[in-house]
Amino acid sequence: MTCNVFIDGGVGTTGLEIGERLAGRPELALITLPDDKRKDADARRAALNDADIVILCLPDDAAREAVALIDNDRTKVIDASTAHRVADGWAYGFAELEPGQRGTLEQARFVANPGCWPTGFLALVRPLVLAGLIPADWPVTVSGASGYSGGGKAMIADYEGESGPPSAFLGYGLGLAHKHAPEMLRYSGLVHPPLFAPAVANCYRGMIVEVPLQLRAMPGAPSLADVHAALSAAYAGSPIVSVAPLAQSSARANIMIEQVGATDRLDLFLFGNEATGQALAVATLDNLGKGAAGAAVQNLNIMAGLPETAGLRL
Incomplete structure (x- = not known):
């Protein structure tokens, strides 16, 4: 039919x-x-x-x-x-x-x-809230950068006009009242909005979303392995969302905004330092794709x- x-x-x-x-x-x-x-x-x-x-x-x-x-x-x-x-x-x-x-x-x-930013944010945070690793009242922060196509025709014209791109890296949403914040709050399971610091990069498409985690300060001081296990369980068998093995992530020296290219994938990574009790959860996606x-x-x-x-x- x-x-x-x-x-x-x-x-x-x-x-x-x-x-x-x-x-x-x-x-x-x-x-x-x-x-x-x-x-x-x-x-x-x-x-x-x-x-x-x-x-x-x-x-x-x-x-x-x-x-x-x-x-x-x-x-x-x-x-x-x-x-x-x-x-x-x-x-x-x-x-x-x-x-x-x-x-x-x-x-x-x-x-x-969903919005592009909430997609990356929720992919990282929602499983950790459901697993009890991030308490509902935890002060969560999220930042990153998106390709300028996320701003639609007006921003594309700004970056591709005769005068050239306005900036290589443009922070915005400085009033901390971004239009994506309500859905980030509602669907994450948090009771307070995350502190959201978005930016636009001088590239047409692509996106990196970063959520830092102070593991040593979180209830129970979860390990990198605990966080990774919760993310991996949430997306086991998914044809679209992947979670890189910890060893693969730790071997990386960097990650690019073009990580997934012009695809509809969502790739997640967990970086960390066991000695300092810190972690960085990262989502990479195409802002025009997933x-x-x-x-x-x-x-x-x-x-x-x-x-x-x-x-x-x-």
């Missing part, structure tokens, strides 16, 4: 990446609108209601408006914007979040795609009852 899919906002950065992953799949039929109808409310309403699954790649307000245009009880929605990530009635589209999350997505009609388009396609596959990795770049 063919699944009809409409990407609303398919000419944006994320929409184009999703379209590439869906192209040529015989089990899917893509509903498209001519350029002169892309912003026509009646044409969009018809496409939204004709689809079995809609993927919204729109600004927040436009995403809310698109949902309101759906007047049937059948069409399923994946929203790649920030609009519904902590909204009631919406499932959180990170299948690896915790046991049972994939089953929740299989039954969901409305799914909010951080956006790859996650949307993975969610579509799950919601449609198709092989979870179909169309993904692994």
Whole structure:
């Protein structure tokens, strides 16, 4: 049975990446609108209601408006914007979040795609909270850098314009009220927001997310092996998320923002110093892959009852 899919906002950065992953799949039929109808409310309403699954790649307000245009009880929605990530009635589209999350997505009609930063953060922190290694009230910090494509067309234009990139490394979110913070808090199991210090690097795509851990100060002073065991157990058998062996991580002298390349993988590492009781948990992903388009396609596959990795770049 063919699944009809409409990407609303398919000419944006994320929409184009999703379209590439869906192209040529015989089990899917893509509903498209001519350029002169892309912003026509009646044409969009018809496409939204004709689809079995809609993927919204729109600004927040436009995403809310698109949902309101759906007047049937059948069409399923994946929203790649920030609009519904902590909204009631919406499932959180990170299948690896915790046991049972994939089953929740299989039954969901409305799914909010995670942000790229929360994907890396939650992949590292949620298993450790569930295992009791990070207490719910622990003062967690997270930092790292993303490729500038994460800022959409405006930031891409800034970095690729005639005047050249504005910076090699640009810290932002300095008011500590980043739009991703609410989902980081809600789905991590923490009771206080993490201190989040993001940055943009002068590269088109890629992402490194870092969570430092003062093991000696944590309850029970867990070892590197304890933390690694919790991460490894959480993603055992995953075709998308991998946890590097401790020996492999300790042998590394560095890690690059391009670690996973233009793929939909999520690679996790745990670095540490047993003598000082310190560790650094690191997630590497493509901000346009598992951080956006790859996650949307993975969610579509799950919601449609198709092989979870179909169309993904692994």
